[in-house]
Amino acid sequence: MQRDDIKKSLIVSCQPVPGGPTDTAEFVIGFARAAVDAGAKALRIESVGYVKAVRPAVTIPIIGIVKRDLDDSPVRITPFVADAEALADAGADIIAFDATDRVRPASIEALVKAVRARGKLTMADCSNLEDARTALAAGVDFVGTTLSGYVGGPEPVDPDIDLIRAMRALTPYVIAEGRIRTPEQAASAADAGAFAVVVGSAITRTEHVTSWFRDAVAAAYDADSLQTALAIDIGGTKTMAALVRGSDVLDEMTVPTAREAGPDAWLSVIADATRSWTDRYCRVGIAVTGFIQDGCWSALNPATLGIPDRYPLVDKASAVFGKPVFAINDAQAAAWGEYRFGAGNGGDLVFLTISTGIGGGIIVNGRALTGLAGHFGLIRGPSAGQSPLEDQTSGRWIAAEAQKAGHPGTAAEVFEQADRGETWAGEIVSQSAFRAATLCRDIQMMLDPTHIVIGGGIGLASGYLDRMRNCFAGVDPRLTPVLVAAKLGSRAGIIGVASLAVQGD
The missing domain is CATH 3.30.420.40 (ATPase, nucleotide binding domain)
Structure with a gap:
């Protein structure tokens, strides 16, 4: 193929959630055919096996990748020369690989050389402008924004349009990829100068798209989700109190847990410390080490934190704070937090x-x-x-x-x-x-x-x-x-x- 074969086109990434119900060759082939029928001009396919499966089913170009979790390198996308060669032999037209400046099993130059020897094109998945410069110097055919926001720190929500523009100043062969979830975002990527635009999860990962809509609907229906709670986490060494709305921590403080003082004293200390917050919350949630049953708190392992058996935590806390109280084991609370927001x-x-x-x-x-x-x-x-x-x-x-x-x-x-x-x-x-x-x-x-x-x-x-x-x-x-x-x-x-x-x- 020639580079211009995918100019000004939509590329669909057909990568199911690993281990999910659509993670089979039949589904990937189906995704690929549906994308072609709807006008996609190229596909991005993960794994040698899925490239082999899809190749006979479509005539448009395939960008092939292999993902691996390595113990000695953070590089996941096509880390080895052998991976690149196997993808080329399986029928991929473009081989994409991680081009970030991190410890890696194979150099960018070695990957480019191996792919060229197979007569294929290369795509460098970059995280920043410097990655793109290095990859272009090594002779890659395309640079992509694929790894922007995925090499450390919190994951962004929106696509990196600024990086697309910056890369376009280096080369016309910029492929926009990463967090493009709406037609408007895809259009913005094209307007920023992208040679082609990749969309993946929003098209082929039903689990992800469902979760986006589920969260939006839940937020609209559940007005309580916008309320602020006083959240208290009583641990074996320290107690944290915070004002929380949704996943946003508006204010917080930490005090030592005086183990010998007992739960009455712990509640009193937190009530005194948070008195200035009284008008800022409507409910109280308390997470504790131990076991909660019918609002009563018991220690299953007193060595962690000793308390009187069946201490009436909800009733005591309701009297201290003067507002509705909910209590649960701290790890069960954390599990819910990670489920909802993490x-x-x-x-x-x-x-x-x-x-x-x-x-x-x-x-x-x-x-x-x-x-x-x-x-x-x-x-x-x-x-x-x-x-x-x-x-x-x-x-x-x-x-x-x-x-x-x-x-x-x-x-x-x-x-x-x-x-x-x-x-x-x-x-x-x-x-x-x-x-x-x-x-x-x-x-x-x-x-x-x-x-x-x-x-x-x-x-x-x-x-x-x-x-x-x-x-x-x-x-x-x-x-x-x-x-x-x-x-x-x-x-x-x-x-x-x-x-x-x-x-x-």
């Missing part, structure tokens, strides 16, 4: 928080399972019934192990030493990560979630998630949990409990 993307999920203790939450069919559901840290199988798993894995255990090894300090300090290469610290962190990873394998076998969202101060600490993933080396991919970092961080619990409180769940 890594769950509105789909069913299992959430695991690893912090002072270990907790979890399960969202099924749009509802948070309450009661004992998700208290994964309390299972006793690994210790033959002697103690809860969290007592051998959590932040308290990490600090205790460091003390035994002659290095007194907090869990955070142990992670700092591990990052500096201290063997003793690395061994403690790795042991904790191994036990957490084993728990995830058990969860996968019991519940078979699409992915497990990992949160908490330990779960999100430097290198911990990678250590967990390393424990799955050699495991059958069908049995391997897909671990995803929580997007809301330490705010997942307060955002989740605020959402539950305002909807009166």
Whole structure:
């Protein structure tokens, strides 16, 4: 093919959600044929197998890619020369690859050389203007905005029109791609000088499009979602209070949890600290470590935070704050927060928080399972019934192990030493990560979630998630949990409990 074959055209990316119900060759071929019938002039197809399947079904050009998750490189799109060669042999006309300035298995020059040897064209998926300059110097045929917003930091919502314009000043062969979800955005990309425009999720990922419309409809129907709640997260070491509307944290504060003082005192301290906010919220949501039943709070593991059994939390808090109160386990609240506004993307999920203790939450069919559901840290199988798993894995255990090894300090300090290469610290962190990873394998076998969202101060600490993933080396991919970092961080619990409180769940 020639480059002008796709000039001023729409390219449809036919990439189903991995593992989703449309992730089969039959569906991808169907997407491709439907796109051609509607006027698409090229397709973007992921995997050698799907390129082979689609090639006999269409005559228009195919941009081929392979996606891989590598342990030693953040590059995911066509990282190896062998991938590029296999795509070309499968029938792709253009081979696209990650062209970002990051640690990579193969150089851009090597990929270009391999593709040219097969008589095909190349497309560099870039994140910024400098990536495009480097790729053009290496001889690529097209540069794309594909990876803008995906190499660190929060993911943007809108397409990067400014980058399209900037790239157009370097070359006419700019392919606009990434977060183009409406006809108006596609037109804006063309107006900015794009040679061709790629649209993917908005056309071929039913799950994503459905979630966009579902959220819009839910927001319109649920006026309560616009209300502000006072969200309180009482943890084993600190208590957070925040004013939350939807996913927006309007104001927040943190106070130490005086463990010996008891829940009456904790509520009193928060009420005093937030007195100036009284007129700014309509409901109170409280997330706590432990077990909530009929508005009463009990400790399932007193070592995490000791409280009187069946403490009437909802009644006590209602009297203190003078407003309706909703209470739930903190990990269950965080699971709801990630489901509504974070890594769950509105789909069913299992959430695991690893912090002072270990907790979890399960969202099924749009509802948070309450009661004992998700208290994964309390299972006793690994210790033959002697103690809860969290007592051998959590932040308290990490600090205790460091003390035994002659290095007194907090869990955070142990992670700092591990990052500096201290063997003793690395061994403690790795042991904790191994036990957490084993728990995830058990969860996968019991519940078979699409992915497990990992949160908490330990779960999100430097290198911990990678250590967990390393424990799955050699495991059958069908049995391997897909671990995803929580997007809301330490705010997942307060955002989740605020959402539950305002909807009166």
